[in-house]
Amino acid sequence: MSQPALYERLVFKNASVYHYLKIYLILDNDDRKINAVYFKQMIISALRDLYGEIGAAFPFDVLKFEEDTLTAVLRVYNSGLVKLWTALTLLGSYQSEPCAVHVTQVSPFLLALSGNSRELELD
Secondary structure: OOOOOOOOOOOOOOOOOEEEEEEEEEEOOOOOOOOHHHHHHHHHHHHHHHHHHHHOOOOEEEEEEEOOOOEEEEEEEHHHHHHHHHHHHHOOEEOOEEEEEEEEEEEOOHHHHHOOHHHOOOO
16 A cells, blocks of 8 residues: 655745845935945935944945936845845935935845836737
8 A cells, every 4th residue: 555645835935035125316416426336325224323333234235326316226225124124214315415215115026026016008
């Protein structure tokens, strides 16, 4: 007599170590130009203002930054996603000028940020 087949069900809540955020910066002064270095420094300052020196020390990366549209793709460890997102949301000024950060997409997979179904136009 043969034994019944054994099946094991594996469920992964999130196989990725990172989360990716697609964001854009809204500046009150449209003439101001920001490069990737100043952009990252602005995010670090927002983290420092909200969480202090220790909170600002967790790693994140600016994978892509476009100076003309002020859009960026950020990579952060899953453990720091909420901290980063909160600091971006509460950011209200950059060098004493009003600004805001709009988070457009968040995903554990970088490929998911390549398209946005909300902006899809069908012919």
